[in-house]
Amino acid sequence: MKMRQLKIYGLSLLVVIGGLGSAGLPAQAASQSKTVTFGQLTNQNPHRLAAIREVARQAILTKTHAKASRVPAVYQVKLPTHMTKKATLTTSGLRMNLLPNKFNVKQVTLPYAQLTGKILNRYLPKSARTSPLKYKKVVALTFDDGPDPTLTPRLLKTLKANHVHATFFEVGQSVSRYPKITRAVLAAGNEVGNHSWNHPDFSRIGTSASVNQVIRTDQAIYAATGKLPQYMRPPYGNITAAEGRQIQHPIIRWSVDSRDWALLNTQKDIQSVLSATRSGSIVLMHDIHAPSVAAVPTIIKRLKAKGYHFVTVSQLLNQQALPGLQYFAAGNYRTAGK
Missing domain, CATH: 3.20.20.370 (Glycoside hydrolase/deacetylase)
Structure with a gap:
């Protein structure tokens, strides 16, 4: 089995070449994750951190297949407010650990596509980065x-x-x-x-x-x-x-x-x-x-x-x-x- 090292989103990845399963995915893969603080992700901007919390609420509802009646409860989940708290950059998104909550969710991963403009571009894949508008008017x-x-x-x-x-x-x-x-x-x-x-x-x-x-x-x-x-x-x-x-x-x-x-x-x-x-x-x-x-x-x-x-x-x-x-x-x- 051959392994190949790639650089993606600033992370070193070891990807298996060949061995695809029935779903078209590698049978085995190993990757490294990168731990960062919310201060690094947001350049110490509390409004950006509030935007991350906004994405996290949707992620919690989606992960638990929550009914609409649970929406008020998601606003009661304690989400990061301090810049020193940490999260993990992974190949699939920003992984966050959660404090005990009514949804019994210990961890959520926020897709990078939903973090465009909310975290700094350098922590995003190129496809999710902000760029100037193409039109003058x-x-x-x-x-x-x-x-x-x-x-x-x-x-x-x-x-x-x-x-x-x-x-x-x-x-x-x-x-x-x-x-x-x-x-x-x-x-x-x-x-x-x-x-x-x-x-x-x-x-x-x-x-x-x-x-x-x-x-x-x-x-x-x-x-x-x-x-x-x-x-x-x-x-x-x-x-x-x-x-x-x-x-x-x-x-x-x-x-x-x-x-x-x-x-x-x-x-x-x-x-x-x-x-x-x-x-x-x-x-x-x-x-x-x-x-x-x-x-x-x-x-x-x-x-x-x-x-x-x-x-x-x-x-x-x-x-x-x-x-x-x-x-x-x-x-x-x-x-x-x-």
Whole structure:
């Protein structure tokens, strides 16, 4: 049997040549792992560490095939908060040991593809590293308050016909009512974010109630899709500093407010978006108003004619949005609640 030494992700691997099993995998393989601290992985950045915790929660739910009722419990699992704690780089991902928890999970491995932008590039395989956007003019369309049983599917057809992906910030009670539509949003290559359970003003209901709104909506989205949403957008854009610290998602705001909810006029919606959009803009619209959905084909056509490329929020922010921060456009962010 021949062995061959390779260098992958900074690790020395001994790979067996030949001897494939029925599954097409090497019959035997030996590898070395590398122990690192979270401080090394994140360059001592607490927001990056919070992003690792976000990925770990999904990994715990996935590993245990947890039902949606367990989502609140995953937020009670004690995950690393100190930079001196250690994890292990392996060929399949970042392996973390866990403290005793209600899921009876002692260890999880976080896939490198889910750690893009969360840990430093040098600890990632090349395929998972961040890189500059390819286009000079980019814009992200975002739609709030859905899913709507009629208008959201109509919008999805428009996006598909124009080869455009967008980010949908959905209300939990509507997700629970129309889970198939939320699944369709994701299946079409779009993103789904958290927009609270029933759209209250977070700055008025208090931190505890706001956090509960987010977790309840995470639960609804997980029930519909099997995935926790990565992003959160507070209703009206209002969020306090305390809420920003406790909500475990990056906060996505906007730089272009179409005010479509007030205009309710397709031509005015079009003009509102076109006049304000710049490269790197995050555009706020709603997929619960017919004039808004009707405006989208023209908005896409005219912005494409100006040389714009449409991207998701993740792509616009180069996969680097982090919990505890709020984002208004590409390169425009600050601490959540400030």
